[in-house]
Amino acid sequence: MYDVTDLAHLLAGPVVPAAHGLLGCRLSAGGVTVRVTEVEAYAGTAGDPASHAYRGRTPRNSVMFGPSGYAYVYFTYGMHWCMNVVTGPEGEASAVLLRAGEIVAGLDVARSRRPAVRRDVDLARGPARLCSALGLDGSAYGVHLLGAGPVRLTAPPAPVDPATVSAGPRVGVTGAHDRPWRFWITGDPTVSAYRRHVPKPARTAGASGVRP
C-alpha cells in the first residue's frame, strides 16, 4: 500500500522516480478525475536546457523553486494551459509535466468542456487537452495538490507494474535525446502521439529545409 504520505515522500525525491510514480495517480479538478497515463520529467536548473527553470528563477517559474507537491501551471502558444507537479527539495526547480490521462470520473463534464472531441480517449490526450478537460487554468498556479484543495492528486488504487511503463525522448524538446524522460503506460490509448521537435528554419531568402 501506498498512501498520500508516500506520494508526498515520492514527490520530495528525485524527479525521474517521481515521474514514474505519478503514472496511475488520480488528478481531480473541476468535477473531473483523470488517471495519469503519460508524464515528462524536467530537471530544473540542473543542466536541463528544456526546463522552464533552466535560466534561473523568474516570476513565471518561481513555484518550481518551492517545495514539492504544488502545481506549476503555465500558459503557452497564446491559448493553452499545461500543468506540472513540482518535485524535489525546496530550491531545486524540478517538475513533472502531466501529458495525458484517462477520464475516470466526470466524463459528461469533460465532454461538455470539449464538445468537438469525438472519442473519449482524446479528451485528455495531450497536456493542454488534459488541462482543458479538468477546467484548469492560471488560477491553479501554485496550489497545493496533496490536501483538500480544488485540485487534488492521489495515489493509484493499485501500484502500476513497472513492466507496463515505456520511456522515450520528451516531446517538443530539442536535443537531450540521451535523456529518455518521457514515461507512459505502454499501449494505453489515451497517450499522446509523439511528435519530433521541428526547429524553425532560418529566415533566409530561398532557404530550403534540410531533411535528415
Added chain:
DNA sequence: CTGGGGATTCGA
C-alpha cells in the same frame, strides 16, 4: 521598450 519564440492544438 521591443521582438523573438514557445513543454500545443486544430483544421484545411
Added chain:
DNA sequence: CGAATCCCCAGG
C-alpha cells in the same frame, strides 16, 4: 502544413 494568439523574458 500553418494559423491562432498571448505572455514571458532577454537584450539594448
